[in-house]
Amino acid sequence: MxxxxxxxxxxxxxxxxxxxxxxxxxxxxxxxxxxxxxxxxxxxxxxxxxxxxxxxxxxxxxxxxxxxxxxxxxxxxxxxVKQEKTEEFNDFVQSITNLEDCNYSWMVITSPEAADMLIEAWKLSGKPTLPLLAAVGKSTANRLHNLVEKHDHLFIPTIATGQSLAEQLPILKENAKVYYPTSALASPLLEKILRERGFLVMRWNIYTTVPNxxxxxxxxxxxxxxxxxxxxxxxxxxxxxxxxxxxxxxxxxxxxxxxxxxxxxxxxxxxxxxxxxxxxxxxxxxxxxxxxxxxxx
Missing domain, CATH: 3.40.50.10090 (Rossmann fold)
Structure with a gap:
């Protein structure tokens, strides 16, 4: 095009x-x-x-x-450009250790880079049980398949954009909570739409993009x-x-x-x-x- x-x-x-x-x-x-x-x-x-x-x-x-x-x-x-971890990354690693007890419905991943950072954090934290995963598109989803028991446990929107993911993410219960590890430079649009739909969103800026x-x-x-x-x-x-x-x-x-x-x-x-x-x-x-x-x- x-x-x-x-x-x-x-x-x-x-x-x-x-x-x-x-x-x-x-x-x-x-x-x-x-x-x-x-x-x-x-x-x-x-x-x-x-x-x-x-x-x-x-x-x-x-x-x-x-x-x-x-x-x-x-x-x-x-x-x-290249990706670098932020100071929040280590805190994020600690936070997901007991995430299963925090009653989060979803963890939303909007890029392959965020997926790679999540996988690294998951391994560092002892491979804990994570909430259901939602990926923005197939490329991101492919990085996450090692983290889910079955492929149908991974939600992918019909259009590979953060906006579509936020608009289509299933509401599993009232005041459902979403864990959102992402780039410090990521637009706030996704979390804005999720909050408007009634989700409680916890955003983590675990990496950033810097010039190479x-x-x-x-x-x-x-x-x-x-x-x-x-x-x-x-x-x-x-x-x-x-x-x-x-x-x-x-x-x-x-x-x-x-x-x-x-x-x-x-x-x-x-x-x-x-x-x-x-x-x-x-x-x-x-x-x-x-x-x-x-x-x-």
């Missing part, structure tokens, strides 16, 4: 489309290209062809990298790439602070696409469906678009 962003319609320029709409006729922007002959760790780059920058930590992009490689798409890893340092070589590659694949609004912010040039962007979902719009990206491809496959398709569309520009120029 392509989203061209511009405040005004211009002759021969960008045409504005709202988030969530598609259009076969894309804008006529020209994208910088790079002839890079260096083979980097965790990268496949070929001369005279558009290449994609992956902005998450390499260990988190292993499956995405494998899919892109199978499709012949050139990529390089330049992580924009770049080498000079990574900076140069970032400044000359054709496409950048964003997996979070935080990555969009870091990129915008470091790179004046805005390439074509391929986003994991609507929230990240909206961040690209906010930071002035003009040509945005966003996943039509949540998950890795949808994101891969968005990257593919961006690559095809840039390849066509290269062929026509």
């Amino acid at each position: 392509c989203i061209c962003m511009e405040s005004k319609r211009r002759r021969g320029g960008f045409v504005s489309f709202p988030i969530g709409r598609t259009n076969k006729l894309l804008c006529d922007c020209r994208v910088n290209r790079v002839n890079c002959k260096r083979l980097l760790l965790f990268a496949v780059v070929a001369p005279t062809r558009p290449f994609v920058v992956l902005t998450r930590e390499p260990r988190k992009d292993e499956k995405l990298a494998s899919l892109l490689k199978s499709k012949g798409i050139n990529f390089v890893s330049i992580p924009c 340092e770049w080498t000079q070589e990574q900076q140069k590659l970032a400044e000359s790439c054709s496409i950048v694949a964003f997996g979070s609004p935080s990555a969009v912010r870091v990129w915008s602070e470091r790179v004046a040039y805005q390439p074509v962007s391929a986003c994991i979902g609507k929230t990240t696409a909206e961040a690209c719009n906010k930071f002035g990206f003009k040509l945005i491809f966003s996943a039509k469906e949540p998950g890795l496959e949808g994101w891969t398709s968005a990257i593919e569309e961006a690559v095809h678009y840039c390849s066509k520009l290269h062929h026509d120029s």
Whole structure:
């Protein structure tokens, strides 16, 4: 799905489309290209062809990298952000030791990163019994299956967003309590909706997202790439602070696409469906678009 962003319609320029709409006729922007002959760790780059920058930590992009490689798409890893535990993490570890006695109905997990932090905390606390788990989508749910006895004990909303999870989470009893370990940067929308529905929410900010340092070589590659694949609004912010040039962007979902719009990206491809496959398709569309520009120029 392509989203061209511009405040005004211009002759021969960008045409504005709202988030969530598609259009076969894309804008006529020209994208910088790079002839890079260096083979980097965790990268496949070929001369005279558009290449994609992956902005998450390499260990988190292993499956995405494998899919892109199978499709012949050139990529390089330049992580924009990394996750770090907050001071609350140790308190959270202690808190879940006896959570079974606290009568919580649900524990809500809204990202793979939060799932990883929960698993680490669960092991450190002696693998205690947890409340029923709710995951924002399949990728997050897959991380949590080791924590549930049966897969049907894991709630997943019909749409992989925090808002949908909050709106659809089953109310098991009056004044049901929810444990919510998340990022310190996470929006308050989910807990706001849950409280409006009558849930009692205990939020824990167990990790945060911080900028990742770049080498000079990574900076140069970032400044000359054709496409950048964003997996979070935080990555969009870091990129915008470091790179004046805005390439074509391929986003994991609507929230990240909206961040690209906010930071002035003009040509945005966003996943039509949540998950890795949808994101891969968005990257593919961006690559095809840039390849066509290269062929026509």
